[in-house]
Amino acid sequence: MTPEDVYRTIDQLADFILRYAVTLAAIGALSMALIELLKTLFSWRDRFHKKRFCDWVRNVPIPQAASEEICRSLPANDAAFHQNVYIKLIQLTTGEPVGPSDMAKPIEWMPWVITPGNALFVLDLEKMMGQIQDAADTVLGHPRVYPDLYLFFSAGADPNDIAQWFRWAQHPPAQTTTHANLAKDQADTYARLRQFIRRRLDAFQLTAGYQWQTGNQVASVLLGAVLLFGSLIYLAPPNLLSRPLGWVGLIVTSLIGGIMAPVAKDLVIALKRMRSSG
Numbered sequence: 001m002t003p004e005d006v007y008r009t010i011d012q013l014a015d016f017i018l019r020y021a022v023t024l025a026a027i028g029a030l031s032m033a034l035i036e037l038l039k040t041l042f043s044w045r046d047r048f049h050k051k052r053f054c055d056w057v058r059n060v061p062i063p064q065a066a067s068e069e070i071c072r073s074l075p076a077n078d079a080a081f082h083q084n085v086y087i088k089l090i091q092l093t094t095g096e097p098v099g100p101s102d103m104a105k106p107i108e109w110m111p112w113v114i115t116p117g118n119a120l121f122v123l124d125l126e127k128m129m130g131q132i133q134d135a136a137d138t139v140l141g142h143p144r145v146y147p148d149l150y151l152f153f154s155a156g157a158d159p160n161d162i163a164q165w166f167r168w169a170q171h172p173p174a175q176t177t178t179h180a181n182l183a184k185d186q187a188d189t190y191a192r193l194r195q196f197i198r199r200r201l202d203a204f205q206l207t208a209g210y211q212w213q214t215g216n217q218v219a220s221v222l223l224g225a226v227l228l229f230g231s232l233i234y235l236a237p238p239n240l241l242s243r244p245l246g247w248v249g250l251i252v253t254s255l256i257g258g259i260m261a262p263v264a265k266d267l268v269i270a271l272k273r274m275r276s277s278g
Contacts, residue, residue, distance in 0.1 A: 225258025
């Protein structure tokens with residue numbers, strides 16, 4: 001076998017793969033367009049943001065290690081604590097008063113209608129977390145005004161830091177010239193708490209972003225597989241559909257095509273570049 005024979009074989013194989021890759025790329029583009037349309041029409045991203053945010057709030061119980069001074073200003077149960085956190089955080093991020101029932105209310109179905117209390121969840125995840133970060137900085141500077149939010153944001157931090165900063169924040173900062181050690185302790189406590197809160201918010205942003213991206217990828221694969229399955233059924237000869245293994249083959253082929261569809265565009269570009277360079 002000469003090098004020319006090898007080249008012709010590879011070229012024929014590339015041409016064969018290219019025809020299928022173009023089809024899969026078209027299916028991938030169509031499925032992504034349909035997903036974007038559905039996301040816009042049904043406000044899926046806004047709903048995801050609110051559900052993920054509410055789950056995050058509900059997963060933080062009333063801290064048991066909080067000092068007795070802080071606990072005196074807290075509600076008696078976790079449900080009331082979560083409602084207070086939601087209400088005050090929405091007020092800090094949107095400036096709109098909301099009620100206890102708003103936490104359970106879904107996002108409006110019509111994409112052109114949004115209540116001010118849900119405006120936070122319409123933002124991109126990065127902008128939404130920026131608003132929450134600003135609220136967290138306000139809470140850290142005034143923990144006695146927002147004791148619920150203060151304990152929510154600092155949940156998991158050192159209990160001594162939480163209790164000490166709650167006490168120190170109401171007084172003017174200690175002067176380094178007269179109380180150098182106390183001033184350093186206050187600055188270090190504030191820095192530790194602020195850094196801890198920032199990392200908590202970063203963790204929420206990373207996990208929420210990963211879940212949203214993964215959900216989009218899974219939806220794209222499944223929708224691409226459904227579109228390819230429908231196309232194969234339409235094009236398949238009748239004798240193929242009359243055999244049980246024929247249906248199995250179509251299903252397997254559709255699933256593989258759905259998985260390959262999102263990357264088919266890159267494959268088409270690579271194959272065309274290879275053929276043009278040859």
